[in-house]
Amino acid sequence: MKIIEVSDYEDMSAQAASYFIHKIRNLPTITLGLATGGTPKGMYMNMIEDHRLHQTCYQNVTTFNLDEYIGLDDGSNHSYRTFMNDTLFQHLNIQLSNTHFPAEEEQIEASEFNSYDQFIKIHGGIDVQLLGIGENGHIGFNEPGASFQSRTRIVQLTDSTRQNNARYFENLDSVPTHAITMGIETIMNSKEIVLLASGSAKKAALSKLLEGEITEAFPASVLHTHPCVTVFADKAALV
Ligand code: F6R
Numbered sequence: 001m002k003i004i005e006v007s008d009y010e011d012m013s014a015q016a017a018s019y020f021i022h023k024i025r026n027l028p029t030i031t032l033g034l035a036t037g038g039t040p041k042g043m044y045m046n047m048i049e050d051h052r053l054h055q056t057c058y059q060n061v062t063t064f065n066l067d068e069y070i071g072l073d074d075g076s077n078h079s080y081r082t083f084m085n086d087t088l089f090q091h092l093n094i095q096l097s098n099t100h101f102p103a104e105e106e107q108i109e110a111s112e113f114n115s116y117d118q119f120i121k122i123h124g125g126i127d128v129q130l131l132g133i134g135e136n137g138h139i140g141f142n143e144p145g146a147s148f149q150s151r152t153r154i155v156q157l158t159d160s161t162r163q164n165n166a167r168y169f170e171n172l173d174s175v176p177t178h179a180i181t182m183g184i185e186t187i188m189n190s191k192e193i194v195l196l197a198s199g200s201a202k203k204a205a206l207s208k209l210l211e212g213e214i215t216e217a218f219p220a221s222v223l224h225t226h227p228c229v230t231v232f233a234d235k236a237a238l239v
Contacts, residue, residue, distance in 0.1 A: 001224060001226075001231060002229065003210070003231045003233060004230060004232050005233060005234075005235065006232055006233070006234050007234060007235055008235065008236070009042055009234060011234065012042070012043075012198050012233070013041075013045065014042075015232055016040075016194065016196055017043045017046030017050065019230070019232075020032070020047065020194075021050050023128055024056055025056060028059075029062075030061055030127045030128065031061075031062045031120075031123055031124060031127050032062070032063045032129075032130065033063070033064050033065075033129030033182070033190055034063050034064070034065050035065070035066050035131055036065065036087075038132075039196045039198060040196060044087050047088065048088065048091040051092050058092040058093050059093055059094070059095065060098075061098065062099075062100070062123055063084075063089075063099045063100065064100045064101075065080055065099075065100065065102070066129075066141075066181060066182050066187075067080060067102065067180060067181040067182065068080045068101045069179050070176055070179055071178060078168060081101050084101075100119065102152050102181065115151070115152060116182065116186070117151045117182075117183070117186050120186065125190065125191060126189070126190040126191065127190070127191050128190065128191070128192045128194060129187055129192070129194070130194050130196070131193060131220075132195070132196055133195060133202060133206070133209070133220050134164070135160065135164060135201060135202065135205050136158065136160055136161065136205070137208060137209070137218040137219050139187060139222075140181040140182045140183075140184075140187060141155050141157060141161070141180075142181060142184050142187075142219045143155065143156075143157070143158045143161065143219070146184055146216065146219050147184065147216060148184050148185065148188075148216055148222050149183075149185050150185060151182075152181065152182050152183055155180070156177060157176070157177060162175040162177070184222055188222060188225070191228065192228040192230075193226055193228065194229075194231075195220070195223065195229065195230070195231045196233075197232070197233040197234070197237040198233070198236065199234070199237055200236045202233075202237040203239070205220070206238060209231075212224060
């Protein structure tokens with residue numbers, strides 16, 4: 001696991017965006033795994049700015065998002081599909097039909113694939129998977145205790161995750177209790193993984209990750225067993 005220490009959120013966002021832009025330019029047909037949440041927003045803004053200034057091409061890029069809430073109204077402002085369309089996709093020349101979410105794919109019945117994992121496999125796998133980290137060590141919505149062999153599935157969110165995400169909703173009661181998430185094995189099948197962590201709220205999780213103990217009680221610890229992981233972490237998350 002390679003750790004890149006950056007000074008703050010802006011620096012992390014700029015460096016991580018450059019990292020991804022370099023990959024996209026080198027492999028215009030790249031398949032990316034993407035995350036939502038506060039952490040990658042700045043990186044997405046940098047990618048949009050680069051696209052505006054330098055026309056980095058997303059025409060043949062495919063994306064698979066990590067997760068999606070279950071039980072929201074169709075077209076809800078809170079869905080991760082809406083988040084990604086608003087925050088990134090509509091500002092790039094990506095084809096929306098090349099952007100995928102687990103809840104949507106699971107609903108496709110009359111096709112040769114029957115799960116998100118197989119769908120990803122048919123597309124040749126994920127080249128670079130972007131991750132944030134939960135304060136409890138979750139990756140995607142794989143909460144503590146999730147099996148390292150888990151695949152894409154419906155999961156119950158922990159109270160702490162619902163409380164953390166309540167800032168994006170009207171109140172805690174409106175936060176869904178369930179989500180569909182790539183499993184840990186799904187994430188680990190990616191050829192490369194990039195994890196971003198910023199701010200003092202992530203300090204405890206990051207220090208636990210860097211301790212190195214590998215346990216299902218702390219999902220992110222599985223990343224120590226992947227051959228190609230880069231962590232961009234700012235000082236506030238590291239010190
Ligand atoms: C988001 C996701 C989550 C977040 C994590 C950190 O798609 O899968 O694991 O990456 O909860 O969220 P933020 O970035 O909001 O602190």
